[in-house]
Amino acid sequence: MVKVLSINAGSSSLKFKLYSMPAEEVLVSGLVDRIGHQDGAFSYKVGDEKHESVQPIEDHTKGVQLVIDALLDSGVIKDKSEIVGVGHRVSHGGRKYEKSVEIDENVENEIDKLATVSPLHNPVNLAGIKAFEQLLPEARDVAVFDTSFHSTMPPEAYMYALPYEYYEKYGIRRYGFHGQSHQYVYSEVQRKFGDAQAAKIISCHLGNGASICAIKDGKSVNTSMGFTPLAGLVMGTRCGDIDPNIIPFIEENEHLSPDEMRTVMNKKSGLQGLSGVSNDVRDVLEAESAGNDRAKLALKVYVHQIQHYVGAYAADLNGLETLVFTAGVGEHSAPIRSRVCKQLGYLGVTIDEQKNKNNEFEIQGRDSKVKVLVIPTDEELVIARETSRIISK
Template structure:
């Protein structure tokens, strides 16, 4: 069976899973966390054994070396050439890449160019590509773009009401992200249920980063993130949607540069900015329970924004068959799911309190007209599947 390595490089982390395809069997999986620090942590799981080590990892090249050494030392592969393909999650593909693409020098340069609109993600995605290129040169490298799944969104949903020339010159439009996650959610609903539940889906990827996606017949027709991953929902430290005129107002009042504004919106806002407590929903829920009014307000805003997008996307879909919660908050926070669903009694959404508390797959009440599901996302599997398709083509 051919072996495909799925790689998800973040700014200070590198996640990986090695799959035997087409069986989709996970051979080994792991994470290098806190890259760039002296107290980085490398963990992996292989055949029921959990390995963990704290060490200094200065950059992504060192992280990739750790992963490559572990693949061999563990016995997951006997020879590097057993790995026929490496699929890399790449945040932004712009207008050029609407599907998974084999990586060439031209593609690498375009990923680098797109860093101007994805400064937090594309540069580190490229670091992972370059590092694996050196250490596993016999494997074909493939870029699986976050934005590709959303390439089916129609112009009426992706265009901004700016002068058209800015779209023509710079590609300013809604692109959407978390594509692999929303794609996986559709595939799982479609696999588990018939068309009564898979034709009109709203997928809520709720983590530190968060987005909602409207999926009709397997295709994305709208999503909450936009030109960058900053738009849409209130997130851990990201603001989500803001009146654009607020930004020059703050810049003038605080004498902020463009870089200061980006820092404010991406790292100091969201749940953290409103609550003053944390970017972690669990911490904010605890602070609310302890009587913290700002934490309570932060959660109210957070939930209301999710509800607003669900309502809007129900209109886009012309109804709703299945509502799915996924990612860290979506999969594990029963209180957030309960609060979000409470607004949709008029759609016939009802959840079973016990199933919700237990994080069951199906948390719908018996008489709910809408299926409500909790599905753990698996972006790495989508990366492996997409990589296999490119290698077979």
């Protein structure tokens, strides 16, 4: 039995789970939230026992210290050396990292270089890595890249029709993200239903960030995010797919710098930009029911884009066996699932509206030719599995 810590660092948060491996038993799980604020929040759970506190959390190093102190105070570990591995979710691995790797100085430098194409994620992922290296120096650190699961995509799916030299010089291609989530979804379908039902899966990871993945026999063959996590679906604050000529047009007419334009596309667009209400689907649904026309439009665009990708990926798979909804919206928003599936009858998809409202595991109708599943994602478990595999070599 070894103890492995799974880390998912965000710009102002740090999710963690301590696992006993290979049993995959969760010993402690928790969240450090509002990092960088005086009213930072720290919560963790040991068995049925919950602990919560509000306190200043200056930076990620302070957050990591809180995690380690909690593990020691709870008695789950008696000494820091019991944690033999720390797995870190890292957004972008570029062309170099098609698999998870043990972290050294060279890996850290590459993660830093790739911050230009994943500016919202790679820098904070690296901050988390450095904080754990400082406070858990004996543990082996592993980078588990969002992009790795999608390294199996064929060239026709990942290449852009730009001058080939840009691919050679800069690695400009589709990479895809949310790899741990899509990988977990596949493993759950395969575990519960076997290889046949898992042969052709479309996984819809719908959260504030969102992506869809076509999975054939356990391998990603296409995914909606691209060179960066900005491409594909309409998201909470990200625009998703747009005509690329829109970018210089707005920059010229609004007198914006490239950095300002990136902010518009990453933080002021999506549901937030269209609705003018919120980046949260729940808020936009509520505004729609109150008669807000922009909220109604935003949801139509949001749902249409999901339907568009499902149809395209059914073509990539030459059929569809299982449609999966996962992540915050996918797991909890029955109205969104219902609206998406209403236009998928041509694929043989029907849903049982009562099961859908109840957020049941299987929500397909009796006459559906496709299984429709709601699977709570577990990216931290995938990170722990990958970390355990690497440190056991």
